[in-house]
Amino acid sequence: MLEPADGWLAELPEEFTGRQVRAGTVADARALNRPTFVKPPRDKSFPADVYTDGSRLSPALDPATPVLRGAGRPPVRVICPASPWPGRPWPGSTTAGPGRQRRRGRCQAT
Structure with a gap:
């Protein structure tokens, strides 16, 4: 079965998503110091949520895990x-x- 690339949503123009979406890794998200919506692009390896900062992500997550992040609000x-x-x-x-x-x-x- 074919699956889209992890960053496909981040590649869409903002006019279609209604917000800026960026692809990255858990390591990138852990460096954030402001509220940000973070979610895994494919699976449910951790809860999609607005994290007040990157330190709120589970320490058990592999830093290389892909994530999508956007403005500090959920869809x-x-x-x-x-x-x-x-x-x-x-x-x-x-x-x-x-x-x-x-x-x-x-x-x-x-």
């Missing part, structure tokens, strides 16, 4: 419930996707 997904009235949107709503509606205060970010 955001917005979940919007469908209208409870079939065929009618929430009052004052805007379309959130095909057939989905959203209303201020009714969506939650995850």
Whole structure:
């Protein structure tokens, strides 16, 4: 089975990712002194999270382990419930996707 290179996401233009993403290693991430979102590019060898600094990464990780890192915030997904009235949107709503509606205060970010 073919797999993309570890740094493929970092090679995408920022207009597609919505943020700057950099490829590196655990050793690079350990040198960070500011909050940064760090995740493994393929597996789940450690939790993807915003680490306050590089010292928060597990000391058990191999320094050569590839990572992706970005701004100090995780990706955001917005979940919007469908209208409870079939065929009618929430009052004052805007379309959130095909057939989905959203209303201020009714969506939650995850």
